[in-house]
Amino acid sequence: MTSPAPSGPRDLPGDPLSGETPALRLFALMELIGGKDHFVTLQGLVEETGLPKPTLHRMLQQLESAGLLVRQADGRHYGTGARLRSFAETLMLNTVQFGARHAVLRHLAAETGETCNITALSGDQVVYLDRVETDEPLRVQLGPGSRVPMHASASGKRVLAQLSTRQRHRLLEHAPLQRFTPHTITSLEALDAELDTIAEQGYAIDDEEYLPGLVCIAVLVPGESERSNLCVATQAPVLRIDRSSATELLPALRRAASALAQIEQEGSR
Known part of the structure; x- marks a missing residue:
């Protein structure tokens, strides 16, 4: 009997955050943000990637806590961190x-x-x-x-x-x-x-x-x-x-x- 596939985000056609593991998807998010010449917002990333807002919010929090991203003074915009x-x-x-x-x-x-x-x-x-x-x-x-x-x-x-x-x-x-x-x-x-x-x-x-x-x-x-x-x-x-x-x-x-x-x-x- 075949086991059901594990639940979680799946790579969709055109998904800019494709990756087989959560770590690779975090890396893809860093790539996406690092490739822009402006700060990004949670809502903007939701619209660009099509991923659920809670999922993206959690990913941004993880990267921010690691010093890889930094939140700007307005609390809404994110950019690359010093690390x-x-x-x-x-x-x-x-x-x-x-x-x-x-x-x-x-x-x-x-x-x-x-x-x-x-x-x-x-x-x-x-x-x-x-x-x-x-x-x-x-x-x-x-x-x-x-x-x-x-x-x-x-x-x-x-x-x-x-x-x-x-x-x-x-x-x-x-x-x-x-x-x-x-x-x-x-x-x-x-x-x-x-x-x-x-x-x-x-x-x-x-x-x-x-x-x-x-x-x-x-x-x-x-x-x-x-x-x-x-x-x-x-x-x-x-x-x-x-x-x-x-x-x-x-x-x-x-x-x-x-x-x-x-x-x-x-x-x-």
Whole structure:
């Protein structure tokens, strides 16, 4: 005699929270929330997933109590928690320390003769995932795991340039744009104009905006979705590279970005 199937949530066609176990369904919920560029509500998740409100409420409570999600001040909206973001950053750091991506970066550093980085946006900062230093004696030490402000870095501005004005302001308008050097852009209006130019030209330059005497140029690593959170960048003292000569590095940067994109695609298969 065949035993009845266990009761509980079943995977339905198109169910974005599919999973054979409760743990996998919790993971799917984190994936769903983490893939959005805005906070979510319980009711919004009910409408999107079709799952019962009590079920989703229980899942949100479990993730919140574990520090993986955090409820906002209004008590209704949820976003990713510090523990989940830390996990994502650690995963990215550990997967680029060795292997194919590091080899691409090493080749780029040899080709340009300057320090090269792979970076990603994390919250309101840019985190260095991997880095190969130049052999030149004059250089700036910023190792993997270092963080720089998105509004004053080439990689941060290149990622921001993909967003609409409304999305940019959602990230930036609730905290002042800190000044680090006389060249730092500290007004939303001026930054919007800069980001529009970056979106049109396809690359971003940090012209001594974070550290005096340091110039950096960054391009996006193309992804499968419309937007990418990954950049490859080259930086050097202004004594060797200025805003004009930095653009001469673009062909090498774009070759590296294409190679990194291919590695990402192969790794996701």
